[in-house]
Amino acid sequence: MRRKLEYAAAWPFIKILGILPRPLARAFAIGIGWSVYLLHVRLRRVGMRNLALAFPEKSEAERARILRGEFTSLGRQLAELCQFPRYTLENIEQVVVYDGLENYERAYARGKGVLFLTAHFGGWELSAFAHSLHGHWLHVVMRPMDNPYLDRLIQSYRMMHGNKLVDKDDFVRGLLAAMKAGETVGILMDTNMTPPQGVFVNFFGIPACTASGLARIALRTDASVVPGFTIWDETLGKYRLRFDPALELIRTGDLEADIVANTQMFTRVIEEYVRKYPEQWLWVHRRWKTRPEGQPGLY
Numbered sequence: 001m002r003r004k005l006e007y008a009a010a011w012p013f014i015k016i017l018g019i020l021p022r023p024l025a026r027a028f029a030i031g032i033g034w035s036v037y038l039l040h041v042r043l044r045r046v047g048m049r050n051l052a053l054a055f056p057e058k059s060e061a062e063r064a065r066i067l068r069g070e071f072t073s074l075g076r077q078l079a080e081l082c083q084f085p086r087y088t089l090e091n092i093e094q095v096v097v098y099d100g101l102e103n104y105e106r107a108y109a110r111g112k113g114v115l116f117l118t119a120h121f122g123g124w125e126l127s128a129f130a131h132s133l134h135g136h137w138l139h140v141v142m143r144p145m146d147n148p149y150l151d152r153l154i155q156s157y158r159m160m161h162g163n164k165l166v167d168k169d170d171f172v173r174g175l176l177a178a179m180k181a182g183e184t185v186g187i188l189m190d191t192n193m194t195p196p197q198g199v200f201v202n203f204f205g206i207p208a209c210t211a212s213g214l215a216r217i218a219l220r221t222d223a224s225v226v227p228g229f230t231i232w233d234e235t236l237g238k239y240r241l242r243f244d245p246a247l248e249l250i251r252t253g254d255l256e257a258d259i260v261a262n263t264q265m266f267t268r269v270i271e272e273y274v275r276k277y278p279e280q281w282l283w284v285h286r287r288w289k290t291r292p293e294g295q296p297g298l299y
Helices: 002-019 022-039 043-054 060-082 100-111 124-133 148-158 170-179 211-219 255-276
Strands: 097-099 114-118 139-140 184-186 198-201 208-211 224-233 238-243
Touching: 002 022, 002 060, 022 043, 022 060, 022 100, 022 148, 022 198, 100 114, 100 224, 100 238, 114 124, 114 211, 114 255, 124 148, 124 184, 124 224, 124 238, 139 170, 148 208, 170 211, 170 255, 208 255, 211 255
Parallel strands: 097 238, 114 184, 114 224, 139 184
Antiparallel strands: 198 208, 224 238
């Protein structure tokens, strides 16, 4: 019953944001984001703690500015997500433009599959959606939302143009099948994990338990790992779906060491983007929750 009530409360906002002109929808959703920032003390506390860990050299005022920017970014993305049914191949470039598409196309042409390395950054919901609208559908690995009613709605938006979801309970088999078929899988690998699914690598100089599945699959299949991030560009007034050149995997012959080394390399790529655009990353997630044995908690 509680989840039905949550869905009933959220539905009017989703409908309103979906029918408003885009500038008004963005302004309205950013207002919602700012309201959450002001009212949700626990999220604000987690965000400020993470920023203190990542940027000890910055003042508290600077960290608070970054955190407010994150909620602006989340509000902007919420508006875009609600407007997915209105986007077509003819108008999507008013919202998202490609940057470095040739890097993706070169990797895809190898025929060994593409692992799309990304994070909860910028307009991450727009990445797979816009890419599929251009005819490049992909498999998406994402954790279901806690509310099943909202989850079904959002998943229907995500799959509008051919994207498919990879069941987390069948993660390895799904990825291996996709790589064998030369397909693309998008993986958000910036969330806290627990062993054995995760290994500890440094993120902002602090050990963070990080999903190792992408490295395992890449080493096993020789699929291309292509970093892809959807960055809000203030000058353009729209998002850039940026693809970087495929990463060269580290292979020393020691599989377990190579898994850790490549997971560290992937995490370093994410960190570089977060450092460049700190207001666009999800600071309210407890990224360093899992600690190496014997180390105290950070939250």
